[in-house]
Each structure stands twice: as structure tokens, then as C-alpha cells.
Amino acid sequence: MNDPVVAARRSRAIRLHRGLSAIWDTPPGLPRLAAVNHTIVGRRFMLTALAFFAAAGLLAMLIRTQLAVPTNDFLGPDAYNQIVTVHGTVMMFLFAIPFIEGLAIYLLPKLLGARDLAFPRLSAFGYWCYLIGGTTVLGSIAFGAAPDGGWFMYAPLSTKPYSPGIGADVWLLGITFVEVSAIAAAVEIAVTILKVRAPGMSLSRMPILAWYLLVTAIMILGGFPPLILGSILLETERAFGWPFFSPERGGDPLLWQHLFWLFGHPEVYIIFVPAAGVISTVLPVFARRPIVGYSWVVAAVVALGFLSFGLWVHHMFATGLPRLSLGFFSAASLLVTVPTAVQIFAWLATLAKGRPVLSLPMLYILGFFFVFVAGGLTGVMVAIVPFDEQVHDTHFVVAHLHYVLIGGFVLPAIAGVYYWLPQISGRVPVFGLGKTAFWLIFAGFNLTFLVMHWTGLLGMPRRVFTYEEGLGWHLPNLISSFGAFLLTAGFALVALDLFLQLRHGKSFRRNPWGAGTLEWAMPTPPAPYNFASLPHVSDRDPLHAEPALPECLAAGEGYLGRVHEGRMETLVVSMVEGKPEQILLLPNQDYTPLWTALSLAVFFGAMLAGLYWLAPAGLVLTLVFAWRWAASGAMRDDPPIEDAGRGVSLPLHLAAPRPPAWWGMVFLLLADAILFGSLAFGAIYLATFAPGWPATAPWEPASAAALAAAIALALAGLAGPAAMGANRRAGIARGAMRDALLALCAAGSLGALAALAWLAWALDPTAHAHGAVAGALLAYAGFHALIGLLTSAFALRGSLAGLVSDVRRTPVEVAAMWQAYTAATGLLALVLALYAPEALR
Numbered sequence: 004m005n006d007p008v009v010a011a012r013r014s015r016a017i018r019l020h021r022g023l024s025a026i027w028d029t030p031p032g033l034p035r036l037a038a039v040n041h042t043i044v045g046r047r048f049m050l051t052a053l054a055f056f057a058a059a060g061l062l063a064m065l066i067r068t069q070l071a072v073p074t075n076d077f078l079g080p081d082a083y084n085q086i087v088t089v090h091g092t093v094m095m096f097l098f099a100i101p102f103i104e105g106l107a108i109y110l111l112p113k114l115l116g117a118r119d120l121a122f123p124r125l126s127a128f129g130y131w132c133y134l135i136g137g138t139t140v141l142g143s144i145a146f147g148a149a150p151d152g153g154w155f156m157y158a159p160l161s162t163k164p165y166s167p168g169i170g171a172d173v174w175l176l177g178i179t180f181v182e183v184s185a186i187a188a189a190v191e192i193a194v195t196i197l198k199v200r201a202p203g204m205s206l207s208r209m210p211i212l213a214w215y216l217l218v219t220a221i222m223i224l225g226g227f228p229p230l231i232l233g234s235i236l237l238e239t240e241r242a243f244g245w246p247f248f249s250p251e252r253g254g255d256p257l258l259w260q261h262l263f264w265l266f267g268h269p270e271v272y273i274i275f276v277p278a279a280g281v282i283s284t285v286l287p288v289f290a291r292r293p294i295v296g297y298s299w300v301v302a303a304v305v306a307l308g309f310l311s312f313g314l315w316v317h318h319m320f321a322t323g324l325p326r327l328s329l330g331f332f333s334a335a336s337l338l339v340t341v342p343t344a345v346q347i348f349a350w351l352a353t354l355a356k357g358r359p360v361l362s363l364p365m366l367y368i369l370g371f372f373f374v375f376v377a378g379g380l381t382g383v384m385v386a387i388v389p390f391d392e393q394v395h396d397t398h399f400v401v402a403h404l405h406y407v408l409i410g411g412f413v414l415p416a417i418a419g420v421y422y423w424l425p426q427i428s429g430r431v432p433v434f435g436l437g438k439t440a441f442w443l444i445f446a447g448f449n450l451t452f453l454v455m456h457w458t459g460l461l462g463m464p465r466r467v468f469t470y471e472e473g474l475g476w477h478l479p480n481l482i483s484s485f486g487a488f489l490l491t492a493g494f495a496l497v498a499l500d501l502f503l504q505l506r507h508g509k510s511f512r513r514n515p516w517g518a519g520t521l522e523w524a525m526p527t528p529p530a531p532y533n534f535a536s537l538p539h540v541s542d543r544d545p546l547h548a549e550p551a552l553p554e555c556l557a558a559g560e561g562y563l564g565r566v567h568e569g570r571m572e573t574l575v576v577s578m579v580e581g582k583p584e585q586i587l588l589l590p591n592q593d594y595t596p597l598w599t600a601l602s603l604a605v606f607f608g609a610m611l612a613g614l615y616w617l618a619p620a621g622l623v624l625t626l627v628f629a630w631r632w633a634a635s636g637a638m639r640d641d642p643p644i645e646d647a648g649r650g651v652s653l654p655l656h657l658a659a660p661r662p663p664a665w666w667g668m669v670f671l672l673l674a675d676a677i678l679f680g681s682l683a684f685g686a687i688y689l690a691t692f693a694p695g696w697p698a699t700a701p702w703e704p705a706s707a708a709a710l711a712a713a714i715a716l717a718l719a720g721l722a723g724p725a726a727m728g729a730n731r732r733a734g735i736a737r738g739a740m741r742d743a744l745l746a747l748c749a750a751g752s753l754g755a756l757a758a759l760a761w762l763a764w765a766l767d768p769t770a771h772a773h774g775a776v777a778g779a780l781l782a783y784a785g786f787h788a789l790i791g792l793l794t795s796a797f798a799l800r801g802s803l804a805g806l807v808s809d810v811r812r813t814p815v816e817v818a819a820m821w822q823a824y825t826a827a828t829g830l831l832a833l834v835l836a837l838y839a840p841e842a843l844r
Contacts, residue, residue, distance in 0.1 A: 005349055005584065005770075006573075010220075011507050012554065012558040013236070013558075015558045015559055016535065016554075016557040016558045016559070016619070017253050018098060019557075019558070019564065019565075019566065020530065020535060020557070020558045022308070022566035023530070023532045023535060023566060024531065024532070025405070026510040026531060026532075026566065026569055027040065027530070027531040027532040027571060028531055029043060029220060029592055034592055034740050036126065036594065036597055037592035037594045037597070037706075037779075038128045038231030038592060038593065038595055039123035039124050039126070039591075039593055039596065040118050040119065040123065040531050041108050041109065041112055041120045041123060041126060041591055042076040042109060042529060042531060042533075043531075044105075044108055044109075044127050044130050044736040045105050045106070045107075045108035045109025045110070045126075046105070046109060046427070047105070047130050048101055048102070048104055048105025048106075048108060048109075048130055048133070049102055049105035049106060049109065050104075051101065051133070051134060051137070051521045052098050052099075052101040052102035052104075052105060053098075053102070054098065055093050055097040055098045055101075055137060055141065056093075056094070056098040056102075057168075057394075057498075058093060058141055058448055059089075059090050059093040059094045059098060060491055060494060061088060062086050062090040062093070063090055063487060063491075064487065064488065064491060065077075065078065066083070066086060066087060066090065067451075067487040067488070067775065068484065068689055069083055069468060069469070070314075070469075070470075070483075070484060071480060071481050071484035072477065072480075073469065073470055073471055073472045073474075073476070073477055074459070074470075074471065074472070075296055075469055076469075078468060078665075079468070080468045081151065082191050083468035084151035084152075084232035084466070085144055085147075085149040085150070085151045085154070085170070086144070086149075086154055087154075087176070088149065088150045088152060088154055088156075089140070089141065089144050089149050089150070090153050091153070091154030091155075092140060092150070092154045092174065092178070093137075093140070093141060094154075094408075095153075095154055095270065096137075096140075096178055096181055096182075097133075097137040097140065097181065097458060099274045099408070099412055100185060100186075100223075100270070100273060100274065101133055101137075101181075101184070101367070102416065103219065103273075103274070103277045103278075104129070104184075104185065104188040104192075106277070106419065107188070107192050107216045107219075107220075107277070107323065108120065108126050108188065108191070108192075109427075110212070110522060111192065111195050111196065111213065111216065111425070112195070112199070112500065112573075113214060113426075113521060113522035113525070113529065113533055114210045114212060114213060114520055114521055114522050115195070115196070115200040115209075115210075115521070116198065116200060116201025116204060116521045116534065116537055116538045116540060116545075117195070117199045117201065117533070117534075117537070117573045117574070118189055118532050118533050118534060118537070118563075118572070118573040118589070119533075119571070119573060119589050120195045120199065121191060121195045121198060121199045121587070121663040121666075121667070122190070122191050122194070122663065122664075122667060123589055124590055124593055124595060124596045124632065125187050125190065125191050125596075125667075126187070126188065126191050126510055127593075127596035127597070128184075128187060128596035128597075128599055128600055129183070129184035129185075129188050129191070130184065131597050131600030131601070132180055132181065132183045132184040132187070132366060132600050132603065133181055133184035135162045135600060135601075135604045136176075136177045136178065136179075136180030136181040136183075136184070136607070137177070137181055139173060139176075139177040139180070139607075139611075140173060140174065140181075143170065143173045143475075148168060148169055148170055148173060149170055149173065150166075150170040150171055150173055150174035151166070151170050152166055152170075152174075153466060155176070155261060155263055155267065156171065156174055156237070156259075156263070157235060157256070157260065157263075158248035158256040158258075158259040159248060159249065159250075159256045159394065160239060161174075161175075161237060161259075162237070162241065162248060162249065162729035163240070163241045168437055169611065170189075170243065171237075172238065172241060172242075172473050172610070172611050173240070173611065175234045175238040176234075176238060176239055176607045176610055176611050177255060178199040178230075178234060179234045179235070179238075179607070180603070180604070180607050181233055181262055182227050182230065182234075183603070185223055185227055186223065186227060186228075186231075186674055187316060188220075188223070189219075189220040189221070189223035189224045189227075189674070190220075190224070190667050190670045190671055190674075192216055192217070192219070192220040193217060193220040193221060193224070193670050194231070194663050194666045194667050194670065195665075196209070196213050196216060196220070197217070197573050197578050197588065197666065198216045198576065198578060198663055198666055199573060199574070199575060199576075199663065200540075200576050200581055201521070201537055201538050201539065201540045201562075201574070201576075201581070202439065202537070202539050202540070202562060202574060202576055202581060202582065202583040202651075202734050203538075203539045203540040203541055203581050204498070204540040204576070205579060205580050206579055206581075207583040207837055208540055208541075208542065208543050208581070209543075209664065210520050210521075210543070211280065211284060211294060211297060211300065211301070212277075212280040212281065212283065212284045212285065212798075213284045213675065214301045214304060214305075215276050215277050215279060215283065215304055215439075216277055216281025216416075218276055218278060218304050218305055218307075218308040219273055219277045219280075219308075219402060221275045221308065222229045222269050222272065222273045222308050222312075223273055224670060224673055224674040224677070225269065225312060225609060225673075225674075225677050226265070226266045226270055226273060226311075226312070227266060227674070228674050228675070228677040228678035228681055229262045229263075229264035229265035229266045229677070229678070229681040230262065230263060230265075230267075231264075232261030232262060232678050232681045232682055232685070233258075233259055233263055233604060233677060233681075235352040236248075236262075236685070236779065237259065238610070239775075239779070240254075240775075241611065242613075242615065243768075243769070244769040245768045245769060245774075245775035245778065245779070246769070246771065246772050246775055247685070247689075247772055247775050247776070247830055248773070248780075250693070250694060251695075252695075252770070252771050252772060252776070253689065253693055253694070253695045253696050253772035253773055254689065254693060254772040255320065255688070255689055255692060255693040255751060255769045255772075257322060257687055257692075258685055258689060258693075260318075260319055260322065260679060261315070261684075261685075261688065262685065264315035264316070264317075264318045264319060265315045265681065267315065267318065267590050268311060268312075268314045268315045268318060269308075269311045269312055269315075269642050270316060271311070271407065271408070272308065272311040273606040274305065274308060274408060274411065275407070275411040275412060276304060276308065278371075278411055278412045278415035278416060279304070279346055279411075280304075280455070281416070281418060281419040281422075282350060282368055282371065282415050282418070283300060283346070283349075283350070284418065284520070285364050285365075285368065285418055286350055286353060286354070286365070287353055287357070287420045288422075288516050288517070288518045288519075288527075289359060289360045289361075289362050289364065289365045289516070290354050290356075290357030290358070290359050290360075290720075291354045291357050291358040291359070291360065292353060292356060292357035293353075293543070293544065294353050295352040295356060295402060296349045297343075297543070299345055299347050299349060300345065300346055302345075303342035303343075303345035303346050304342065305347075306341075306342040307342040307824055309337065309340045310335065310338060310342065311339065312599060313332075313335045313530065314335050314336050314339060314836055315332075316328065316329070316334060317332055317333075317335075317336045317385075317386060317676070318334040319394060320332075320333075320391045321391070321392055321395040321396070322386050322397065325803065326388075328830040329388050330388070330602055331463070333386055333387060333388050333826075336382075336386035337383065337386055340379065340382075340383065342646060343614035347372075350753070351373075352651030353469075355814070357645040358367075359549070361783070362392055362516075363421050363432070363437045364418040364419070364421045364422040365418070365420075365440060366437075366438060366441050367414045367415070367417045367418035367421070367441060368414070368415065368418050368487045369442075370410075370414050370441060370445050371411070371414040371415050371418070372447065373405070373410075373445075374409065374410030374411075374414060374445075374449070375407065375410035375411045375414075375750050376409035376511060377406055377410070377453075378403060378405075378406030378410050379407070380409065380675055381399075381403040381406060381456065382403060382407060384403075385399075385400065385630075387405060390654075393803065394459055394460070395688075396459075396464055396465055396466075397459035397460075397462065397463060397464055397465060398455045398456075398458040398459035398464075399455070399456050399458075399459025399460055400459065400465065401452075401455060401459070401554070402452045402453070402455035402456045402458075402459060403456075405451075405452045405455075406452055406458040407486055409448060410448075410453075414444075417444075417497060420501065421437060422516070423506075423517050424501065424504060424505075425511065425516075425527060426510065426522055426523065426527050426528075426529070427527075427528060427529075427547040428504065428505050428527070428528055429506025429510055429511070429526075429527040430504055430505065430507075430509060430511075431504070431508055431509050431511055431515055432462045432500065432503070432504040432508055433503075433507065433508055433509050434503050434504075434507075436496055436499060436500035436503070436598065437497065437500050439496060439497035440493045440494075440497045441493070442493075443489055443490070443492050443493030443496060444490055444493035444494065444497070444708075445493075445605075446486075446489060447484070447486045447487065447488070447489050447491070447492070447493055448486070448492040450482060450483070450486025450489060450490075451484075451486035451487045451489075452486075453485045454479045454482045454483050454486070455479070455483050458476055458479045458480060458483065461475050462474075463476050463480075466618055478696065481659070497715050504612070511527070512526070512527075513525065513526060513527055513553060514546065514762065517700070518544075518546065518695060519542075519543075519544025519545065519546045519547035519548075520545070520546065521538065521540075521545055521546070522545060524538070524545070524552055524556060525553065525556075526557075528751060532571075532832035533557055534554075534556050534561070535556055535557050535558070535564060536556050536557075536558075536559045536560060536561030536563055536564030536565075536648065537556070537561045537562040537563055537564075537574055537579075537648075538552060538556055538562075538582070539561065539562070539574065539649065558640075560646050561648065561649065562574055562583070562648040562651065563586070563647055565648070570588055571588070571589040571590070571591060572587060572588055572589060573586075573587050573589060574586060574587065574647065574653070575587045575656055575659075575663060583647060583651055583653055583759050584653065584659065584828055585653055585654055585655065585659040585662060586645060586647055586653050586654070586655050586656065587656045587662070587663060587756065588636065588655060588656060588657065590635070590636065593635075595631060595632045595635070596627055596632075599625055599628040599629060600741065602621055602624035602625040602627075602628055603621060603625045604621070605617070605618075605620065605621030605624060606618050606620075606621030606622050606623070606625065608621075609621055617651075626793065633797060633814075635802065636657070637657070637806040637811075638657055638658075639804075639805050639806060641658050641810050641811060642654070642655045642657065642658050651751075654810075657811055658808075658810040658811050659810075662813055663812060664813050664817065665817070665820075666817060668817050668821070669820075669821055672820065672821075672824050675824070676748045676828070677802050679783065679828050679831075679832075680712075680782065681785060682779060682807075682832075683831070683835055685776065686780065686835050686836075686839060687777045687835075687839065688778075689773075689776060690773075690776075690839060693772060695771075696772070696773060705761060705765070706761065707760050708759075708761040708762045709758075709762060709833060711754065711757075711758040711761075712755055712758035712759050712761075712784075712829070712833060713830060713833055714754075714760060714832055715721070715751045715752070715753075715754035715755035715758055715788075716755045716784070716788070716826045716833075717751075717826055717830065718747065718750075718754075718820045719748045719749075719751030719755065719791055719795070719824065719825065719826060720748075720751075720822050720823050720826020721748070721754050721787075721826070722744045722745075722747040722748045722751060722819045723744075723748050723795070723818055723819035723820070723821065723822030723823055724819045724822075724823055726740075726741050726744035726745050726747075726798075726815055727812070727815050727819040727820070729744055730742045730807070730808075730809055730812050730815050731809055731812075737809070738802065741802055741807070742803065744803050745795050745798050745799040745802060745815070745818065746795075746799060748791065748795035748818060748819075748822050749792055749795040749796050749799060751790075751791075751822075752788045752789070752792035752795060752822070752825075753792055754792040754828065755775065755784070755785075755788040755791075756785055756789060756792065759781050759785040759788065760785065760786055762770065763778060763781045763782075763785075766778055766781070767833065776835075776836070777837075779808075780832040780833075780835050781832065781833075781836055783828070783832055784825075784828070784829040784833065786827040787821075787824075787828065787829060788825060788829065791818075791820060791821050791825045792823075793820070794814075794817060794818040794821045795818045795822065797814060797818070798814040798815045798817070801814045802814075802815070
């Protein structure tokens, strides 16, 4: 009796699959360069990160070969310094965080019950920035032009007098290019988690991994801007002689350490938090019960992200800072163990209350417990100031770092790869090499780095390329080197096992682990559209609550179960409750992200080559492609409300209030505000602590120019929100008023640019750090005024062309937000540049 029903459902599923695949598929060949689908982009991120990981592993083998015996001449000091620097840089910037980003880009829509991310082209743009910047940094070692100042590039060693080659420039420009990718991914992840979910998926029903990735994204937005600023300032000093870090001209090398570690310590948790999210996702599946204390774990990870920003001086205990401040940061370093312990005890309780199955992913998670807890204990040790002063810059710190990062990231990452590879490939392993690989990795790792604690306690400094006989360092170094090769053999065996699984693994239909999350509700490998129709979620584990959900979705019985006008679409929901709000139209293949990244590469490449006259051309090209990007998809008429399925009618996102683009601008401005806060911190720090600051300003600013700049910034900042308000009013004069106010915004931005240039004309930023800081503040205000001019002109052009209305108002709202932000920060920058140093002195 049910056979005709089942057959009809299957027929609908096949027709829907064929129709959606024709729209969503990315053809092979050259069109793959235009791919923006999250599945393709996420896989690219992860594979590229693993390639960088393999390269960094080979560099590590060279390091351990050099240190295996005393007075070894396998590597000279210059080559050794380059290899150590590139190894650390690749591991921290080109492997760990990009792999996290790739995993998030690949998994999030599948976990959240969506078809793609909020901004698919932004992810593709981020990947190309990552690939170009990362290849530049790693490839430099083949030409002997690699950076050699350590992965943290401390000033003054990295300044021009002490690093005259281009190695430091490769690091500063290449890593900044990669950080553009990280900011893009963070905005993408945050907006997707908060707005692009399945209907019914409230914040309290989100998969716990989504919480971890949301905290990670916000930490990236808060942690990366200080380093981006520091890199810009240091490159400006190297290229143009602005002395931010030169004490003989009023700078201070410690400013670099502050800016770097404002990024560097949160980065440790940026790496750990998503790995902990993998554990909180995978461990309950094999414990055969939901995680214990879901709400406590979420609160703990939020607290961990917050506390991580108060620990940066943890890395500066030996720099001579006041003892009182060291005590505060030491206490904060100990406090951060509390939210970490909450998560660990929740995992242990889940195992104790469940029925654990010792699968291969669980084996790596158990290895994580041992290694990470040991690393945490040594972290408590170095958080104590007297002990840290004894082991600072020794191999003890190197060992602690690797225990935390390999234990806290690599082992959970391997567990996650083995857990989700069947979802990616549609195959499960059949050869069982993973267990042998685990024991090689576990034994090799502890043999390498447990012994390294001993080497550090014996006084061996880090970053020395050789050592003499008779210091007691030979035997532990030899043991560490042997362990490193054992560790490498384990990683090689993992790579072989994964390759064999991809090529010869056993096929399955879906959900081999019996998991309850939505990524297992689709056939594997997944279709490019993920879900033929979107689910309504009523439980944290939808597949456990509704076992028949996959078949229902495949037959089009959820939301958007249709093929409509060749469109790619998913849903936007309310942030807290998950109520459907909008239909989000998604872009198809597009070369614009690639061209935009290549244009930005022209700017970075010109700076690296010293062709400073060419660098502005790269920025202009970038802005041209960004304009084209923003202009695509606009509509000349207000679209009607559409049926989204299950009795729900929704507007398209182009005609809805606060679409994802609005939220993207909010998070972008958050990162921008933190960058400006870092610049203000630098100005106040130098004025307060740096030696030799003059009592008077380094130039006599034209009061008329300062007043004109302030008026122009304020005018644009007020006109933007006024244009937004005029756009919402009824009446036939609405369009004319809106256009006039947008024109006023553009005029104010142009006037601010002219006045700021007038102010900067008489400034000598090379004579003293005061002038350099003032120049940086004026440049910040000027750049934002330029972008304000472009956003206002874009909105005005759209309005005049009929692309803006009272419902299609996103261009006006974005311009208004930018102008208000630019006015606030620009006025504050003027105050800091003109008056703050004298007031502080």
C-alpha cells in the first residue's frame, strides 16, 4: 500500500536533485577558478593548510637534524634562522588558523541546515588572499630571502638597520595579506552562524561546534587587528623611515611586543577553541549520549574567549615592566584555567555517564587529554613570574608551546578529520593504519618535547643554531631529534591512511557514526546544494529526534524545496529564536573574488619590490573590482513576497531590513574599531613611556585645516544617518531628499580628504615618532574618508539609477554606518594627533 507513496517520494527527490544540481554544480576546468561554493572553498582551505603543514614539518626535521649533535655544521646560522622563522610562521599563520577556517567554511552550512554561507564570494576572496600570501612567505626560503627574525619578528631586530634585506618585508606584507583572509573568514563565519541557520534553530538549539566557531570568529576580529596595525607600522618604518620603533627618534621597540602579543596570546585560544569544539562534537557521539552541561560549556568557551584578551603581558614578564602589572597579568593567566577546566570536566562527565566506544577518533581525543593537560600544567608554571624569568627564551618554553598547540589542536584536528572524512568522501576506512599512526605520533611527540623541558631547564636558549660539548645538552637533544623523526613517521602514516580511505575506502549511504547533527542528513559525498529542502529544527540533535528527516528533506518537504527561476537560495533567520525572516539569494560562479585578490596582490607585490609608485595602482584596481562586486545582483523593482514552503512567505534579502550585508558591515566595523583602538593605544603609549618626546608638536598644523577637517567629517557623519532616515519617510520628495543628503555625504568626505592632506603637508613623519604617530592617525582618517566617499557615491549612483527604494535600502544604510563611524574615529584621530601628546606630557 505504501509502495506508490514511497515511489512518488523517490521520484520527487530525483527530479529535485537533478534540477538543483544543474543550478549549483561548478563545471570542471577553468570555471573552477570562479567557484564560490562553500564545499569547494572549504576543501581548498583545508588541503592548502595541510600542504603548508607538511612543508613546516620538513623544516622541523632540518632543525632537529642540526640540533641532534654539538657543533653540527649541517646548517649555517643564516639558513638556520630562516628555517626556524619560516617553520614557526607557517605553523601559526598558514596552517592552524586557515585549517580552522576551512573546516568552518565546509561544515557550517551543513551543521546549520543551510545551503551555503552568508557571503560565498567573500570566502573565495579570502582563499585567494591566503594562497598568494602564504605561497609568498613559504616560497621566499627557496631564494634565500626568507625572514630570519623569528616568527614574532621582534623590533629592533626586524627594523631596517638590523634586517636590511627583504626577508622582514616578506613576513610583514605576506602575513598581512593572509590576515586579510582571516578577517574575511571571521566576518563570514560570524554572520552565517547568527543569521543563516535552519528555521527553528534557536541559539539554545545550535550544534555546540557552532558556538565554538562563533567565539573563534569574534576572537579573530578582536585579535588580528593589533597585529595588522603593527605590521603596517613596522613596514612603514622600513619603507619610509617613520620611526615608530626606533628609540633614538622617540619610538619604542616594546610597542611592537605589545601589539604582537595583543594578537599572539588570543591566537593560542583561537587555535584551541575550535579544536575543543571538535571534541565537544565528536566525543558525545562515541560516548553514546549528549554532552553533559551544554549551557556550562557554552558559558565556559565565551568566558575563555573574553579572558584571552587580558593575558598578552604573560609573554613580556622579562621586559622590565612594573611588578604590580606583572602580578595582575600573572593572576589573569591563572584565572583562564577555570573555563578550560569546566570543559574538560564536562567531557569527562560525558564519558562517565555514557557508553564510550573506542573508535579511531576517540583514540586521538584520549591522546589530547594527556598531552593538553600536561601542556596546561607547564602553562601554569610559566604564568608564575619568578619561574618564567628563569625559563624565558629557553627550550622549556618551546616544549610548552608545542604541548599546548599540538595537544590542543593537532590531535583533535586529526580526530575531526577521521570523523568527518566519511562525510566529505562517502567512504569509511578499511585498512586500520590510523591506530598505528596514533601510537607513533603519541610516542614521538612525547619523546621530542617532554625531553625538551629538560633541555630548557638545563639552560639551552631557543633559536641557537648549535652548542658546544660538555653542557649536558647533547643527550636530550639527540633523544628529541629521534622522537621528531618518529613523530614525522606517524604523520606520514596518517597521510597514507587518509589517501587509502579516499581511494579504496568502503562506501556507505549516510551517517556511519549514528550522529544526531544535520551534516549527516544528506547523501555522501554531499551535493553542492547540501539540502534539497531546508529542515525545521526542534531539537539539538535533529536526526535523533526525527530519524526520517533525511528522506523528507530529499523529497522537498521542507523549506525552499523547489527549483525556482534558476536561483540559488537559502534562508535568513532571526538571531536568537531562529524564526525565518528572508530568502537569501546566493551568487553563482564568479571570477570577481579572484580578480580582487590579484589586484590586492599587485599592491603588496609593489610594496615588497620597492615599487612604491605602483602600489596605488593595486589599490585602485582593488576598489574597482570591489565596486563591481557590490553592484552585482541589484534590482530595479521591489520584489514581491515569496512562498518559502511550509506555509511561510518571506521577502528577498535585497528588500528586507538588516540583511546579512548589514550584519557583515557591523562585524567589519568592529574589527576596524579595534584596529583604531590599537593605534590610539600606540599613540598614548609612546607619548607616555617612550624617551625623548618633545614638549611641542613636531609641526605647526594649520588651525583652519584642522577646523575644516573636523567640520567636513562631522557633516558627512550626520548626513549619512539623515539620508537613511529620509529614505524611510513617505512622500514623493523622499528620493530627492535622499539623493541630496548622499551627495552631501560625498562632498563632506571629499572635503575631509582635502583638509587632512593640507594638515599632513607640513608634517615631517621621519624626524620623530610624534610626527610618525600624527601621520598614521591622519592617514587612518584620510583612508576612511576615501572609503566614505566611495560608499556614498555608490549609494547615490544606485539611487539615481532606480536601484534604491524604501525597502531596497542596504546601500544607503551601509554608507550611513560607514560615515558615522568615520566621523567618530576621524574626530578622535584629529584630537590625538594634535593635542594628546602634549596633554599626556
